[in-house]
Amino acid sequence: MKHNFIFWICICLFTSFSLLAQDELKIGVRFLANDKIAPVNVNQDKYIKNVSDLVDIMRREFKDIPADQKVALVVVCHKVGNPTLEFYSRPKVSGDREQRFLKEVNNLKFENTKFVDFPLVLSANVVDSLMHDEFKEIVFPLERARTEYEKADLVKKYELNKAWAANEVLPVLSAFQVIVDDKFAGVKNFGTLVSKTNFNEPQNVYSLTSANNDYWRAVLEMSVGNQMIPVTKIFAYVSQGEFDHALKYLEVVQIFSNPKTNANDYLDELAWRLRLFNKQLGQEIGKGITEHDKGNYKKAIAAYDLVLKNYPNSAWALYEKYFSQNALDLKEGKVKTEDREDWDKAKVNIYKSNPLYSMDVRAGNAREGYLLFRRQEVSSLFKDKAERLKDIYQYADIALDLGIYDFAAQLFWYSYTYSKGENEKALKKFLYCLEKLGTREAKENFKFDHAAEFKKIEEEKDKEMKESIIYKSFAK
Numbered sequence: 001m002k003h004n005f006i007f008w009i010c011i012c013l014f015t016s017f018s019l020l021a022q023d024e025l026k027i028g029v030r031f032l033a034n035d036k037i038a039p040v041n042v043n044q045d046k047y048i049k050n051v052s053d054l055v056d057i058m059r060r061e062f063k064d065i066p067a068d069q070k071v072a073l074v075v076v077c078h079k080v081g082n083p084t085l086e087f088y089s090r091p092k093v094s095g096d097r098e099q100r101f102l103k104e105v106n107n108l109k110f111e112n113t114k115f116v117d118f119p120l121v122l123s124a125n126v127v128d129s130l131m132h133d134e135f136k137e138i139v140f141p142l143e144r145a146r147t148e149y150e151k152a153d154l155v156k157k158y159e160l161n162k163a164w165a166a167n168e169v170l171p172v173l174s175a176f177q178v179i180v181d182d183k184f185a186g187v188k189n190f191g192t193l194v195s196k197t198n199f200n201e202p203q204n205v206y207s208l209t210s211a212n213n214d215y216w217r218a219v220l221e222m223s224v225g226n227q228m229i230p231v232t233k234i235f236a237y238v239s240q241g242e243f244d245h246a247l248k249y250l251e252v253v254q255i256f257s258n259p260k261t262n263a264n265d266y267l268d269e270l271a272w273r274l275r276l277f278n279k280q281l282g283q284e285i286g287k288g289i290t291e292h293d294k295g296n297y298k299k300a301i302a303a304y305d306l307v308l309k310n311y312p313n314s315a316w317a318l319y320e321k322y323f324s325q326n327a328l329d330l331k332e333g334k335v336k337t338e339d340r341e342d343w344d345k346a347k348v349n350i351y352k353s354n355p356l357y358s359m360d361v362r363a364g365n366a367r368e369g370y371l372l373f374r375r376q377e378v379s380s381l382f383k384d385k386a387e388r389l390k391d392i393y394q395y396a397d398i399a400l401d402l403g404i405y406d407f408a409a410q411l412f413w414y415s416y417t418y419s420k421g422e423n424e425k426a427l428k429k430f431l432y433c434l435e436k437l438g439t440r441e442a443k444e445n446f447k448f449d450h451a452a453e454f455k456k457i458e459e460e461k462d463k464e465m466k467e468s469i470i471y472k473s474f475a476k
Contacts, residue, residue: 416430
């Protein structure tokens with residue numbers, strides 16, 4: 001039976017804690033980061049030995065301190081170099097004792113981490129829940145990072161998110177994928193690809209994921225609730241500064257993510273980060289909207305240009321810029337109301353940033369009118385939690401109509417798996433989307449006449465469109 005990292009820490013330190021009780025020195029150990037990533041981030045046996053040695057040093061050095069003497073040591077292990085140490089005491093211990101203690105700790109041969117910093121706090125005579133009451137000056141590493149992010153401007157938040165995804169999250173997620181059993185070849189192959197990709201450089205996320213047979217095989221191989229594969233896709237988009245695109249996946253993947261999984265912890269953190277980012281983004285875009293409403297179109301455009309300089313992939317800012325530029329051009333007589341050319345150019349980048357952006361401006365024929373209507377229908381979904389699975393299917397169907405086959409495929413797979421395999425339409429549409437993506441290996445796992453069923457899907461979708469009210473209204 002496998003046990004988690006904290007279990008083995010407790011077992012290995014049990015003897016020490018028992019002895020400590022005899023000395024009446026109360027020592028506590030708390031990990032300040034996600035211990036669930038320990039299996040890939042540290043050599044667990046060596047790290048546990050390090051922690052045990054730390055406890056022994058603290059016991060020897062402070063065994064004679066009174067019960068009201070409080071001591072704490074924050075230790076942050078890094079990928080390279082010695083750990084960072086921060087020592088606190090109240091009342092203040094003598095300088096000689098502090099230096100002697102820190103020298104002995106520094107003499108330990110601490111293991112470096114493999115991917116990300118791993119912090120812990122070791123304390124004596126301190127109730128863990130009262131740590132900040134005893135030492136108000138302590139700022140734990142994760143708290144410091146969150147404060148830095150909260151105070152950052154839009155440009156800094158943008159860079160922090162990209163770096164976090166590229167240098168911390170993706171290496172950890174791929175490390176878990178490459179160690180799976182060989183029978184899960186999709187997961188292993190996809191994880192290997194991610195681990196070898198430099199996400200600090202420009203990458204085509206679509207090619208790495210949506211157009212990759214191993215990605216879709218991995219989606220099928222993961223257990224229900226473990227969203228590590230689509231979460232990896234989300235963070236690949238984040239690493240490239242494509243937050244709008246990532247958010248569309250995030251909103252759906254969170255619904256089906258098991259809170260106990262490693263991937264879910266990263267989803268929660270990303271949701272918090274993007275919430276702050278988009279709040280600040282909205283304030284900046286709002287400045288342009290205010291100028292537009294006053295008729296100051298040039299000032300509005302300048303405001304949007306500044307936003308896009310800081311965050312180039314904002315579908316909202318791109319749309320508002322088009323809207324103000326079009327208003328200015330109409331005012332100056334450069335274009336006519338019925339002109340489509342400027343919108344046709346603008347929507348390429350808008351929909352690249354957010355393929356499911358709800359706004360469409362021009363419909364030149366019945367099909368375009370139908371797709372405009374379908375795009376706007378997304379806003380009517382997810383009003384009732386009891387209808388959520390039904391809405392997922394509808395959302396997937398809209399994405400299918402819009403030709404966003406990768407997003408549609410992910411949602412059709414959720415619809416199929418969470419309906420306990422009863423939704424055969426969702427399965428066939430899932431495989432149809434993979435066919436359109438050019439990733440055809442998965443369909444070999446499902447035995448039916450693929451060509452006939454795919455043709456049937458196309459005929460049904462064409463019929464739905466042509467029988468819709470909006471389509472008929474154009475045809476008159």
